[in-house]
Amino acid sequence: MMTFKKTLALAIALPLALGSASALAYGGGKHHNGQGGKGGCGMDDSRMFRQLDLTDAQKTELKELRQTNRDAMRGTMAERHAEMQAQHQKMQQLMLSENFDEAQVRALAEEMSQQQVERRVAMLKQRHEMMQVLTADQKTKLQELQAERAEKCQARIEQRLESKQAN
Secondary structure, three states: OOHHHHHHHHHHHHHHHHHHHHHHHOOOOOOOOOOOOOOOOOOOOOHHHHOOOOOOHHHHHHHHHHHHHHHHHHHHHHHHHHHHHHHHHHHHHHHHHOOHHHHHHHHHHHHHHHHHHHHHHHHHHHHHHHHHOOOOHHHHHHHHHHHHHHHHHHHHHHHHHHHHOOO
């Protein structure tokens, strides 16, 4: 009976632990009532780029970069989905096994984390390429706009915390 309880506890705890680690590795997704990006507290700078007085050549180059990045993402989407399904199946097998194999769990968690690191590096490389299209003045203005958005976001977070504490 004690083994059943341990297995049940493991079956409940393992997905939660791996899911939490995965969520943290993926950056947690959208935050604050789904307002990640599009004017919320996310990292989507597309609206700010409109305020930078870009030349037609810059607009064209940025559009081409976005399209290239989008095409690259679509090209690997099926592969990434298959990897994620395989990892999910491995998690299920580990969770349902008779004995907890910490080495395998760690190996799977590290594999998932490493894949996230690779995606993050690729994303930052793409953003860097886009920043190289901007002039020094445009980069400065973009930083100012980002700072303003960060302040507004922080104010919203504090306001939500205050309203939750009042309830």
